[in-house]
């Protein structure tokens with residue numbers, strides 16, 4: 001367990017940082033609003049009764065937006081407190097809000113205008129964009145409410161400072177909430193790129209339907225040309241949301257080093273250059289990593305952790321072995337270089353694969369969680385083989401610490417899963433399906449040994465989850481070692 005004082009200090013810093021970020025976002029949103037306001041200062045009239053805009057309106061608007069931001073902060077704290085732990089996620093969340101809002105304003109003021117619609121060009125605003133970005137990059141629980149905040153501010157800005165009057169002013173509010181619900185629901189099921197394109201199509205069709213219906217409330221009555229244009233623009237806004245989503249996701253992932261399901265799918269693909277390099281230069285390690293990834297994915301699913309992330313961490317956990325593959329048993333054929341080395345030197349060569357792994361991970365900008373698994377998957381465990389060899393040579397006068405990994409212990413569930421899966425893969429490799437009784441004892445021993453050595457003290461994994469992981473490893477082991485179907489004539 002971490003020291004209580006340090007934890008409290010960390011929490012205070014995180015809360016302070018969160019408050020600061022919220023304030024910065026508020027200032028940026030207000031700056032954009034006022035910029036829009038001053039650009040149209042001459043035409044500023046409140047649509048209700050043509051009352052000229054005064055300071056009272058501006059103060060009221062400022063306080064209202066501040067209230068929305070405070071309420072949003074409380075909501076995030078209540079619903080997704082884990083997001084507050086990550087500064088990258090907080091910054092990315094606020095960036096999603098600001099970018100979505102800015103794009104709505106920008107598109108409305110530029111390409112959204114045309115001769116038929118005139119200044120009432122709100123229909124091209126990408127109202128589903130914020131939901132999609134937040135759901136994929138930050139947290140699905142926050143996606144809908146983030147969209148509601150953005151469309152509410154957009155509605156207020158357009159209503160007070162903009163050129164949207166009459167019933168059309170309600171279009172972004174009504175449509176923004178509806179497309180947010182649809183996008184949030186569909187994005188939970190999206191696994192392929194075509195699924196995201198379909199979200200754009202569905203939200204576009206819904207927007208077109210809403211655009212047509214608001215004309216029933218519009219004072220100008222039914223002008224067919226305007227209705228058709230607005231429906232067409234609204235349809236395009238859905239498709240535009242998806243297009244902007246595809247452009248912004250890799251950009252935001254890169255800037256904030258955030259891992260999304262889309263990026264994980266890319267990293268988990270066997271076409272990844274780094275995995276191909278591992279396959280060519282350290283084939284034994286490559287196959288070990290594939291099996292560890294299978295175990296880790298199954299375990300993460302079983303305890304409710306992210307299975308894609310666990311798979312990714314499993315695939316890349318030993319990437320550091322690329323530097324000196326021949327020192328690792330899985331890549332050796334007849335020659336073992338450790339035969340000519342003292343146990344001390346052997347241990348040094350083995351230990352440094354985690355440090356090399358981190359270097360390679362930094363070079364390839366692997367996600368932070370994967371880097372943690374690379375550094376933490378051995379924790380501070382002894383390297384038993386060389387410890388025993390050294391003890392034999394020195395008649396037991398060995399400092400165990402010198403023959404142990406000097407990384408840090410797992411700080412999260414994914415690292416803990418990879419640690420267990422890694423040790424179990426190596427130990428279970430030579431067993432057959434019939435040896436499942438022995439496999440249960442081995443897995444139990446591996447987990448108990450790590451528990452006794454305090455390897456899970458820095459992460460929030462529970463005994464119940466460790467038990468589920470043990471059971472899942474055994475069932476996956478039985479699945480991996482399933483009987484091969486013998487073809488006629490095959491021994």
Ligand SMILES: [Fe+2]
Pocket residue numbers: 317318353377378
């Ligand atoms: Fe390793």
Ligand SMILES: [Fe+2]
Pocket residue numbers: 288292317318422
């Ligand atoms: Fe490994």
